[in-house]
Amino acid sequence: MSIFRNTFKNNIFFFLVLTFGFSVNANSAEGTTFKNLKPGFSFEGPFGKFDKESLKRGYQVYSEVCSSCHGLKQLSFRNLSQPGGPEFSIERVKEIASGYSITDGFDEYGEPIERSMLPSDRFPRPYGSKEEAKGANNGAYPPDLSLIVKARSDGYNYLYSLLKGYEEEIPEDLDIGDLSYNPWYPGGAIAMYQPLYDESVEYEDGTPATLDQMSYDVANFLTWAAEPTMEERKRLGFIVMGFLIIFVILMYLSVSRLFRDVH
Amino acid sequence: MNHDYQYTPKNGFSKWLDKRLPLMRFADENLLSFPTPKNLNYFYTFGFILTMCLVTQIITGIVLAMHYVPNTSLAFDSIEHIMRDVNYGWLIRYMHSNGASMFFLAVFIHMFRGLYYGSYKEPREIIWILGVVIFLLMIITGFMGYVLPWGQMSFWGATVITNLVATIPVIGEPILTLLLGGYSVDNPTLNRFFSLHYLLPFVIFGVVILHIWALHVTGNNNPTGIEVKDSKDTISFHPYYTVKDLFAYVVFLLMFCYFIFYNPNILGHPDNYIEADPMLTPAHIVPEWYLLPFYAILRAVPDKLMGVLLMFGSIVVLFFLPWLDTMKVKSARYRPLYKIFFLFFVIFCLLLGYLGAKPPEGIYLFLSRVSTIYYFAFFLVIMPILSRIEKPSPMPIGISNPAINSSSDSGGGVSGAPSYAMDSK
Amino acid sequence: MTDTNDNQDPSRRDFLYITTAVFGATGAASVAWPLIDQLNPSASVSALSSIEADISSIPEGGSMKVAWRGKPIFIRRRTKEEIELAEKEDSLNLPHPEKDLDRVKNKEWLVVVGVCTHLGCVPIADSGDFGGWFCPCHGSHYDISGRIRKGPAPTNLEIPPYEFVNENIIKIG
Numbered sequence: 025m026s027i028f029r030n031t032f033k034n035n036i037f038f039f040l041v042l043t044f045g046f047s048v049n050a051n052s053a054e055g056t057t058f059k060n061l062k063p064g065f066s067f068e069g070p071f072g073k074f075d076k077e078s079l080k081r082g083y084q085v086y087s088e089v090c091s092s093c094h095g096l097k098q099l100s101f102r103n104l105s106q107p108g109g110p111e112f113s114i115e116r117v118k119e120i121a122s123g124y125s126i127t128d129g130f131d132e133y134g135e136p137i138e139r140s141m142l143p144s145d146r147f148p149r150p151y152g153s154k155e156e157a158k159g160a161n162n163g164a165y166p167p168d169l170s171l172i173v174k175a176r177s178d179g180y181n182y183l184y185s186l187l188k189g190y191e192e193e194i195p196e197d198l199d200i201g202d203l204s205y206n207p208w209y210p211g212g213a214i215a216m217y218q219p220l221y222d223e224s225v226e227y228e229d230g231t232p233a234t235l236d237q238m239s240y241d242v243a244n245f246l247t248w249a250a251e252p253t254m255e256e257r258k259r260l261g262f263i264v265m266g267f268l269i270i271f272v273i274l275m276y277l278s279v280s281r282l283f284r285d286v287h
Numbered sequence: 288m289n290h291d292y293q294y295t296p297k298n299g300f301s302k303w304l305d306k307r308l309p310l311m312r313f314a315d316e317n318l319l320s321f322p323t324p325k326n327l328n329y330f331y332t333f334g335f336i337l338t339m340c341l342v343t344q345i346i347t348g349i350v351l352a353m354h355y356v357p358n359t360s361l362a363f364d365s366i367e368h369i370m371r372d373v374n375y376g377w378l379i380r381y382m383h384s385n386g387a388s389m390f391f392l393a394v395f396i397h398m399f400r401g402l403y404y405g406s407y408k409e410p411r412e413i414i415w416i417l418g419v420v421i422f423l424l425m426i427i428t429g430f431m432g433y434v435l436p437w438g439q440m441s442f443w444g445a446t447v448i449t450n451l452v453a454t455i456p457v458i459g460e461p462i463l464t465l466l467l468g469g470y471s472v473d474n475p476t477l478n479r480f481f482s483l484h485y486l487l488p489f490v491i492f493g494v495v496i497l498h499i500w501a502l503h504v505t506g507n508n509n510p511t512g513i514e515v516k517d518s519k520d521t522i523s524f525h526p527y528y529t530v531k532d533l534f535a536y537v538v539f540l541l542m543f544c545y546f547i548f549y550n551p552n553i554l555g556h557p558d559n560y561i562e563a564d565p566m567l568t569p570a571h572i573v574p575e576w577y578l579l580p581f582y583a584i585l586r587a588v589p590d591k592l593m594g595v596l597l598m599f600g601s602i603v604v605l606f607f608l609p610w611l612d613t614m615k616v617k618s619a620r621y622r623p624l625y626k627i628f629f630l631f632f633v634i635f636c637l638l639l640g641y642l643g644a645k646p647p648e649g650i651y652l653f654l655s656r657v658s659t660i661y662y663f664a665f666f667l668v669i670m671p672i673l674s675r676i677e678k679p680s681p682m683p684i685g686i687s688n689p690a691i692n693s694s695s696d697s698g699g700g701v702s703g704a705p706s707y708a709m710d711s712k
Numbered sequence: 713m714t715d716t717n718d719n720q721d722p723s724r725r726d727f728l729y730i731t732t733a734v735f736g737a738t739g740a741a742s743v744a745w746p747l748i749d750q751l752n753p754s755a756s757v758s759a760l761s762s763i764e765a766d767i768s769s770i771p772e773g774g775s776m777k778v779a780w781r782g783k784p785i786f787i788r789r790r791t792k793e794e795i796e797l798a799e800k801e802d803s804l805n806l807p808h809p810e811k812d813l814d815r816v817k818n819k820e821w822l823v824v825v826g827v828c829t830h831l832g833c834v835p836i837a838d839s840g841d842f843g844g845w846f847c848p849c850h851g852s853h854y855d856i857s858g859r860i861r862k863g864p865a866p867t868n869l870e871i872p873p874y875e876f877v878n879e880n881i882i883k884i885g
Contacts, residue, residue, distance in 0.1 A: 070549055098367045102759050144759040167561075170367070174552060175560035210570075250560075253370070253377045260378070261548025267739060268541050274732040275534035281725055282530055286325050286522055350750055372754040375746035533736070 058207050060181035061188070063240055067247060070262070073255055074248055079110035081227050082245025085238050087120075088225045090169065093161060095149045098170035099249055102143035108255040109248050117143050124148050162202075164215030173243070173250040180247045182208065187239035190218040294320070317503055322521035323528055324509035326686050330404075331507070332535035333397040334499075339536055340390040341495065345488050347383040355435065357481035359474045362437040363562045381551040387429055388554045389543050391577035394422060402608075403629060405617030406508040412609040414505070417498040419605045421491055426578070426602075428487040431480040433575055434472075438559030443572045445472045445480075451585075454592045471565065512618025513685055520686040571646070579643025580636055584662070586647040587655035597659065604666045612670040616679040624677050628669050635661045762885035764877065767821070775837055777826065780884045784826035784834055785872060786845070787882065790856060795819050797843065798857040808868045812857040815871055823882065824858040825872050830865040845869070 066075045083104065086096065101121040104112045112120070121141040126148065129137045141148070150166075151157035158165050173179035189208040194200060200213035220238050227233050248254070294315040296302040301311050354373050356365040369376035398418070401407055407415035434445045449466060453459040468475025506515055515521055522528075546554065554576060558569045574582050581598050588594035604611075619626045635658040642658065645651040684692045753761070765778045767787060775788040790798070798812040816822055826834050826845075833849035840846030840853040842861045847854075852863030859868040874884040 098364070098371065100756070100759070102755075103371075106755075142764075144756070171560045175557050177557050179557070251370075251377075257377065257381075257548055257551075261544065264544050264548060265541070267735075267742075268537060268544060271732075271735045271739060272534070272537045272541060274728070274735055275530070275537050277728055278732050279531050279534045281728060282527055286527065346747065350747055353750070354754075368754070368756065372756040374749040374752055374754060376750060376754070378746055379750060 058185070058189075060178050060208070061185040062181050063184060065180060065240075065244060065247070067244075067254060070258060072258060074109065075244060076109075076111050077229060078241045078244045079248055080112065081229065081231060081237075082241035082243070082248075083110055083112075084228060085220070085225055085242040086169070086245055089219055090242070091147075091150060093150055093157070093166040095151075095168040096147040096170050096249060097149060097168050098146075099252075100144060100146050101141065103252055105143070106252065109252055110245070114143070121145060162215060166216065169246055169249065171250050173247045179250070180243045183246060184239050184243040186214075187220055187242065188235055317499075318529075319523065319525040321503065321524040322506070322515070322518065323524045324507055324515055324520060324686055325522045325527075326509050326511065327507065327528070327531075328510055329531075329535055330396065330400040331509075332532050333393050333400065335532035336393045336536050336539050337390070337397060338495065340386060340393055341488065341491060343386050344383060344390060345492070347379050347386060348485070348488065350379050351383055352485060355481075357435065357478050359437060359477055359563070362435060362477060366436050378547070381547045385543065385546040385551060385554065387432065388546070388575070388577065389539070390425065391429070393539070394425060395577075398422070399633060402632075403619045404508055404510060405512050405612070405614075405619070407608045408612065408617050409609065410505045411502075411508060414498060414501045415609060416606055417494055417501060419602065421494050421498060422605075423602060424487055424491045424494065426581075428484060428491065429575065429577070431484040431487075434477065434480050435484065436559060437477065437563045439561045439563055439567075439569050440556050440559040440573070442472060442563035442565065443569055444574050445476065447572055448574075449476075451591075451595045451598075454595050456592070473565075508617065509686060510618060510620060511683060511686055512616060512621065513682065516685050571644075573644050576640065576644075579641075580639035581643070583639040583643035583655045584659045586643075587652065587659045597663075601659075601662060604663065608666065608670075611666055612674055614674040614677060616677075616682070621679040621682045622673070622677055623680055625673050628665060628673070631661065632665045635665075762883055764881050764883045766881055768880040778884070780825075780872065785884055786822070786824050786826040786837065786858075786869075788822040788824075788837075788856075790820055790822055794843065794856045798855065801855060801857070801859075807860050808866070810857075810859060810868055815857055815859075815868070817874075818876065821882070822856070822858060823872065823874050823884070824869040827870070828852055828865055829860065829867045829869065830863070835869075 066073060066078075086094075101117050104110055104120065105114050105117045121143050124141040124145075125138050126141050126145060127136045128139050131137050151160065154165055167175075173183060176182045185208045186206060189206050191205055191207060194205045195212070198205070198212055203213040203215050204217050205212055206214045220235055220242075222235050223233050224235075224238060225233050231237060251257075294312045296305045296311065304310060305312055351369065354365060354369045354376065356362055366380065369380050371377075373379075401415060401418070430444075430448065434441045449463060449472060452463045452466060455462065464470065466476075467473070468479060509515070556573055556575075573579075581601060584601050585594045585598040588597055614622070614625075616622055619629055638654060639658045639662070642651050642655045647655065681691045681693075683689045761781060763778065763780050765776065765785075765787060767776065767789070770776050770787065770789045772789055773791045773794070775786060778785050778787065795812075802811045802813075813819070815824075828835050828847040828849065830847065830850055830852050833847050835845035835847040835852070835854060837845055842853050842855040844856045844858060844861075845854040846852070847863065847865065850864050852865035853861045854865075854869055855861050857868075858871075860866070872884050874882050877883050
């Protein structure tokens, strides 16, 4: 019936535009040499949820290895205990936070006061300034990791592949100076030395800390760090889409009923 | 236009109000009983969808403005604060960013509808012109809005596009400095873009009112392109088109919500999640998808100034449509030649969009040039020529009368007394 | 298409329209909630809605000022004499009668919001005629239980919600 014909025309339009939209995005990804490995993460898909144990392990990798150079400035310690994330207990979070100190205010002599951090404080910055960070890392700035997964195309798979991807043998035609070779990094020459090796950390929960496991866990953790509200988003999405599907059926029935007596 | 129906206030209060401020009369005549052609298809629902998009953007925008800080050292962080700390901030932000994309998707379909059915032709020229004004305002608003998160693409997109102003000879540089408030895109630029981004949607709203007003003076066009003759051709706007528009809007919402909840960043660029760095240019500077066709036209031209002129020209040419295409037959339904050229026009527009994201070299550059040439040729060459030489296919006598009008070959009207053939459906 | 179908069951037709309308209204109301809730304190503000103060280093007769929800909190470690005085003054004709015992959880510790109940200035400690605080803005005097004794302030200094986490830490809010 005519309603279908016209809606169909609309949909063709929409799909055409979307296809171009999607292809545009895929092609604007920075030219990675290799295609990203896809180990499959539990948060993928419309019903995805984070694997909390993996998030906890990923946090351990971040705090023991990455945090010496990479900040996580958009997050506060309290985020570690909120629902939808690693869900550490509040006591554990207080314990983690109190291990760091921060200057807060001045005493009556004008001297800065040091106090230990609270859950409400942000994660501490590894360096005082971008320049200091560059200076300590051969001129390369270790980016803040709060949003790294959203700042790269196919971010979590890219991170996973990158961390596992360091190779000893450098291709002959590539001159990388004293940088490291990683075929997943655009251009191949990466300033960060391989950060993770088997057993770089000893997991609290006893899981064997292979390079693969740590890369997976930290990619998981950083995906959560980039978007802590993801579980809530998908949960709300399910309710909204369900509502809209029922509503659209009701609306369709109303339209066809109304227009039966037209023409 | 049909003035058969008159509003009559029913009760005491309505009579009293009607004498002082005819709100109910206005609502009744324009929203409820407004006689609308009965054969409108779903392409005609996009006006309502667009109004809803505008309202959505304004409401979510005002809410975001309660938490956003338009200062270069705080802007990026304030958006993350919205995403992480503000209650439902992530939802409102994604509604706004994806809402902008939906807004442009809807406006493109709306404009293509106008081109196909000849809605820009006499007596609807003003509606069309106001529409192009709205489109221009939308582009400016969207451009400024994209700068606000102060990511890499925000900054560098702003730098590239504002630099185009400098290509104007003599006065270009001083105008650029005036626009930026400095010598490069920096805090003064960001702050004023925020102010203007807040303002322009209300200007758009005003022009939309004029646009709908002008529409109500002439009445809607319809898929046959043949004007409404009497009340047999129309039905009241309410409940038929209020409900149909709402249905179309809910379908639209399904798509909108898919993006918000399941793929909120696919229409954007990952580089905008990196804080703006004036010292580091991204490998590929790409505008948002809805600006890509214009970006492609800009880069298709070897000369910078010509590129700028053609890019703006691609929108300016739209203002002149009613005088470029003067064929009395409005709807492409009955214009077999125009239909084919129109199809190619749509394809080339989509192609321009695709090419806007590609580096301007090799086959991409060649295709951009071909597409740009076709784009302008469609309006400036093909339309005028077709107006003179095209023979329309057989047309019905009217909206309610599917009998073929054998009397004229270029008119949309019936001669003599209407003869209603028996219609059997 | 016969005519009978259309008007056959108006109640069924109306039921459809009514159901649809109710659905629509529910949808619209649900969209309204996030737009209103975003006005409520964000997570970062809520995180600071309670603070913990370490009182272990305050000597007898000494005090500490901490910020809580943007307001100053006076924490005063009262001497035995001050406690006795506060309790003795319970029976006086106070502008805002309140027993000292009702204002403290542990007699040794007075915890009050350091905002004058008149027009909101911050009173000065160890001043005024009653051994407590004095507000310089319009001359309100508070005693060692934080009660208004003289001046335009209508009520005693407010006691914030607080509890002793342990003998060294008070959690306020």
